Structures are given as C-alpha cells and as structure tokens.
Amino acid sequence: MTQEIIKTEHLVKRFPVGEDEFTALNDINLTFNKSEFTGIIGPSGSGKTTLLNIIGSLDTPTEGRVIVMGKDITKLSHKESAKLRNLSIGFIFQIYNLLPVYTIFENVEFALILQNRSASERKKAVMDALEWVGLEHMANKRPSKLSGGEGQRVAIARAMVKRPELVLADEPTANLDAKNAHAIIKTMKELNKELNTTFLFSTHDEKVISYLNRLVILEDGMVAKDELRNNELV
C-alpha cells in the first residue's frame, strides 16, 4: 500500500517584481508517495527550486495548501517548521553548502546535535553515514580539502544521517562532471532502496533523469507532464 508523503493542492506562488508580480508556480496539484525517486524537471525559471523550497518549508505558498508528512506547512510556526526540517527532511544543495569551519564529521554531525542526541549515538550515526558515501576516511578533513564530488557526497551524508523520510535535492549534479554525477545519483538510489527514503530532485540533468522513477515536468510554473517510469515504486 502506498503512503502519501507530500500533497500540494492548488499551490500558487507569486513573487513581487517591481510593481508587478511574477507567478513562479501556478495551480500545482501533486501527490508524492513514500520511497519515490522523483525528479522535478524543467528549464531555468520553471519553478522547480521554488516548489522544493515550499515543500521543505523554507518558503510559503501565496495560495493553496501543502501537506508534508501530514502537516499543513502553511500553518506551521517558524519553530514547528524548523522541527519538521530537522527531524524529517534532508536537504542537498547544488553547491553543497557545507559549513567551512567544521570538519566533515562535524558537518554531518550538525543535524544530530540539533536533535540533542548523545555523543556516542552521534558518532555511530555519522560514521555510518560517511560509510554509505565512502568518505569515512576523510572525517577529520575540512570541506576546503574536498573535490566537488566528495563535497556533494558529504552533503548526502549530512542529509541522510538523521534518517529523514524525505530528501529534497536541488540540482545535486549541476556542478559535477559525468563520472561524479553518476556516482552521486547511484549512491542516492541505493539509499532510496535501502532506507525507503523519498527523494525529490529538481534537475535538468539528463544523467539524473535516467535514474528516476517518476518525472514531473514543469513549464512556466505549471505541471506540463507527470510521468511514471517504473511501476514497481508507485
């Protein structure tokens, strides 16, 4: 039986541009189920990142409702949405956004510190996460010492260490070469299968698309196509 994890209802997002408004998302109605490995595809400015940011409760819709893991994010306080992000959502950014003064270990550990987990629990979880991405030997290095591919793998470990139900990845392969992009997406696919984590990507990278089970194509802020590519998951 499928478990609904995200639902958007008549989602509209407008941004002020001078005296006018730009509609980034227009009447989006989508449902995403647990364990999906879905890509939001579209050209620049189609609203992919905006949709991810709203689902991740970093932004709020202008109109409509967004239900994430049973919670209407339009009604959450700052504190509640922070709690939702901390416990249930992992973010992976295009430029990794690793904290420069922390070691790799500390970067991954951060989310667990926010959850007040004990030091021993944190250590085990961080080393497990680094093992998933094959970087356990670099735990004490700083992000500046990493290559692009390694940096993004640390970002994946950071997103996964808290075992979130949902991972939102914004153009995760945009700054990587083909080899690294394939390696990254394979890692995420493995984690998706192993841990049943729902992955939602925004991307226009062909390499990523080939791994996806579902494609949601956005054009000018509207859903142009919603295509299932692998029936076993949906």
Place this chain on the structure above:
Amino acid sequence: MKLALQLAYKNLVGAGLRTWLNAIVLSFAFIVIILYNGLIDGWNQQAINDGINWEWGYGHLLNENYDPFDPFTIQDGYGEFKDFNNDNLTPVLIRQGNLYPHRRMMPIYIKGIDVNQAILKLPTELLKHSDASYPVIIGKQMSESAKVKVGDKILLRWRDKNETYDATTVTVVGIFDTNVPFIDRGQIWMSIKKLREMTLLKHKTTYFIANEKFSLSETVGWEFQSQQYLMREQLKLINTKKISGSILYIILMTLGLLAIFDTQALSIFRRQKEIGTFIALGMTRWQVVRMFTAEGAMYSVLATLLGSLYGFPLLWYLSITGIGFEISGSEFGMIMAETIFPVFSLELIIGTVIIVIFSATIVSFLPARKIAKMNPIDALKGKVS
C-alpha cells in the same frame, strides 16, 4: 543556550586568526581598564592612609571660631578645652608668623603640637630630644622652598596674644618627607608648650587630633569633624578622576567592541549561505541569532582568558613595584605619592569582566538581530544585502 555556546565555540575556533585578533584588541582594552582603575584605587588607598597617618588621625575637634579654610579665623580661633588632658586628643595650636631664611621674608603658619603625640607620623620626638632652644621640624617641600636644611638656624617673628611682636632664632632639627602637602608647605612644627609660652596662650588650642579611642561627649564650643568628613575633599577628587578615567575606558571599550561589531556585521553578511544552511538543517532563526550572539560574547571570554595570560603577571608586577611619576601630586595640593602602587581588588576584576562580557554580548546581538528577519531562501542564495 548550551547548543548556541557549543556551536559558537566551534565557529570561533574554526575562524582562527580573525578570532584571535579580536580577542587581542578586547583583552588590551580589558587590561588597561583594570590597570587604570587599579591605579586610581591604589592612589585613593595610599592618599587616605597618608591623610590619616599625617593629618587627619581619627578626626579633628576644632574650636568653634576656627575654620581651616579661612586663614582670618586663625587669629582668634583657639580656646581652652575643659578636658585638655584627655589622652585620646593631641592638641595643635596654630599661629601666624614670618620666617626669614637667607634674609628673605616668608609668611608661615607656626604649628605647635604635643611632642609626645603618637597619632601622626610627624617626627615630634626630634623636638623632644633636641638641645636647641627653639627646635622646629619642617616638611621636605618647605625645606626646598625655603632652601634650608637640618641644623640651619632661622629667624622667626610672631605676635603674642597682646599683639606684641617678638622674634627668636629657631633651629631646624628635622625634615620629614610626606605626601600630604597640607602639613608641609608654608609651615613649621614645634612643641605646643614652647609655642604657648611664646604667644602667652597658656592651655590654648586651635584643634585636637583624635585617636581611635576618642569618643565624643559634650564639647560645647568645639566642633568635631570625623575622619570621613575630613576625607571628603580627597574622595571628591578621586571620584572626579574616576569619571575622567571612565572616558578613557569608554574609548578603549568602544575600540574593542567596534572590532566585535564590525566582525559580526561582516560575518553575518559573508556567512549568509551558512545561515541559510543552518535554517535548512533545522535551526530556528532565533537559535541562529543566539548562536551569533554567543559567538560575539565568546570573544570577550577569550579576551578575558588571553588578558589573564599576559595581563595578570603584568598587573601583579606593577602592584609590587608601583608606577613612578616624575613629579609628586602633592606639589599641586593633592595627596599623591611619587610612586603609586595599584590595587587590583577581586571586585574590580570581576566587575570589569562582567562589563566586558555584557557589552560584547550586546554589540554582538545588534547585528545578529538581522538574521531573525532574514528570508532563508535569499540567505541560501547569498542575496541578503
């Protein structure tokens, strides 16, 4: 708060040289503030001790007609105290006269004091044991201005109670060194017994100096001025110095705090993506504000630790050796030693630490408040201006 401190500590350690530069500037301000206040407190303590030991004793019992600030009252400002044999009171008689050192006329006060007194540090035993007919002791400043030395004989002229002039040669039997100008400049000290004989003022006294055992009973015709009352001018002077000193440490603190403010404001601008990431990872905006505030406050903690490393040995050394000044403040009418030994009380150190930490926290909070209004999306994109 524990989390904010934990993260702030990691950020500070990670920031390396930038952290240490700020901490050094602040620690310098911190040490100078303690040193300056310690110097003022040391001066204050020395001045009060000198005042008590050389001039005030434990209070003065003044004849009601005598006003120490009005020289015209000296002429008639004396009387006979019914309990003049009280062991707890040392009598002093003041008269006016002229001294003629090196044929130069010098208007002076002639002060007669009980040669057996033990309340003041005045070396009155020299008067007691001298073979001279009219032995006197004078202060160092008086000896310099009159250009006289021990053993010199000088002509002294005065008027007795009947307004009749008389004169004799007095012998300088001792020169004392004091930081209290009010018992030194323009005066000579001699035996009260001799002065009473010279002026025909038998049993007359201008004021008494009380010792610690003196208790005030009926003193009709006499006014008691307590030690605290006699100190008031000195305390006023010290307070004025403290206020003017506070300007110096406001400037120093401002420099240190500006460095923190500047670093924090720049840091918030430069670390927008980091702030956005913190929020994306599940921190509330106020948690981030607290973290940045704690970071700023920690500069002051580091400054305190750093200041302790180099400052405490330095302050300890200065408190032992003292700080010398080229000229004595007593030349300007202040009780001030040529070498002041700063006093660093626990109160002063803890008070300064609290002020520095509190101020650093405030100036760190001011720029950090901006985070509370930051849009995390703009922060992640580095678009906050």
